[in-house]
Amino acid sequence: MTAQRVCIIWNPSKTTRRDLESGLDQATSAAGSDFEAIWFETSEDDAGQGVTAQALAAGADLLVVAGGDGTVRAVAERLAEADTGTELAIVPLGTGNLLARNLGVPLNDIPGALNRALGGEARAIDVGWLEIDLAGGPERHAFAVMAGFGLDAHMITETDDDLKDKVGWLAYVESMGRALAASDPLEVRITADGQAHDGDSVHTLLVGNCGMLQGGFNLLPDADPSDGELDLLLLSADGAVGWLDTMRNLVWDNGIKRLATGGKVAESSDSATHLRVRSLRLELMEPRVFEIDGEDLGETTRVGITIQPGAVRVR
Numbered sequence: 001m002t003a004q005r006v007c008i009i010w011n012p013s014k015t016t017r018r019d020l021e022s023g024l025d026q027a028t029s030a031a032g033s034d035f036e037a038i039w040f041e042t043s044e045d046d047a048g049q050g051v052t053a054q055a056l057a058a059g060a061d062l063l064v065v066a067g068g069d070g071t072v073r074a075v076a077e078r079l080a081e082a083d084t085g086t087e088l089a090i091v092p093l094g095t096g097n098l099l100a101r102n103l104g105v106p107l108n109d110i111p112g113a114l115n116r117a118l119g120g121e122a123r124a125i126d127v128g129w130l131e132i133d134l135a136g137g138p139e140r141h142a143f144a145v146m147a148g149f150g151l152d153a154h155m156i157t158e159t160d161d162d163l164k165d166k167v168g169w170l171a172y173v174e175s176m177g178r179a180l181a182a183s184d185p186l187e188v189r190i191t192a193d194g195q196a197h198d199g200d201s202v203h204t205l206l207v208g209n210c211g212m213l214q215g216g217f218n219l220l221p222d223a224d225p226s227d228g229e230l231d232l233l234l235l236s237a238d239g240a241v242g243w244l245d246t247m248r249n250l251v252w253d254n255g256i257k258r259l260a261t262g263g264k265v266a267e268s269s270d271s272a273t274h275l276r277v278r279s280l281r282l283e284l285m286e287p288r289v290f291e292i293d294g295e296d297l298g299e300t301t302r303v304g305i306t307i308q309p310g311a312v313r314v315r
């Protein structure tokens, strides 16, 4: 086996290089890999795109990203753009760690994640691309997990961690209720795969590549990061009855009942619509803060979303 050039892109606000080196030593003794490690730090000014370009220029065979979802997103964005076939591995160090979670990467286990990084098989995953009009002009960003507005990743990560460990998805009921109560529905003109989607008044719109959250709660039950499609969830609950219908849809119809009956297609309800799309155009009648992989981009009224199938190979 020839020596691999492993470029480690790490967020120093999340861990120390010493911890990563020690994890790497343990992983190497388990995997017995022959490799050369080159280290790249992210910074407040470069969340990952710049160092990824440097690592690719240095001839990386494998990029290992050590950080939270924001760092993973930045690295995946640059890698998807470069289209080099260089593989990616994740050492999850954030709160949500949603991509790692959805791909079954060991959490809270630096040596375990590095062991998988060095020896694991890669799978190609899709990446979503967003063209968004912001106050400073149009911007283009990739996402690996999900994007949207309304009830968002903040609600998800702000949900009490102890509660999530104890009661799993039930912990989301309270925080989701709070998030729904705080957001008014608005009119959104939605064009999905070139077709106008009628009459949409929604308070939450999420489009994603994968939907598993902490506590085993799956917001986008049909989402498969390698299927070449994005999964869209529209929530339109207004008042307590709508909120109950939303919870029943997300927790019961597409959670427990689906598990029990082996359902394969996400069920929609009066207040929750599930769709699968390859492209999306959104025109919001009022500005809303749009978010990608847990990061706020700012307020917008116009967004275009496409998918780059199999854009990044992740171990």
Ligand SMILES: Nc1ncnc2c1ncn2[C@@H]1O[C@H](COP(=O)(O)OP(=O)(O)OP(=O)(O)O)[C@@H](O)[C@H]1O
Binding pocket: 011, 012, 013, 014, 041, 042, 043, 044, 045, 046, 047, 066, 067, 068, 069, 070, 071, 072, 093, 094, 095, 096, 097, 098, 157, 294
């Ligand atoms: N060298 C650095 N010093 C301080 N902050 C940094 C540095 N490098 C990156 N950051 C900041 O880290 C943030 C990204 O963190 P990251 O995505 O790794 O974790 P996270 O956002 O806490 O993850 P999660 O949302 O899953 O908890 C960005 O705000 C970025 O500016």
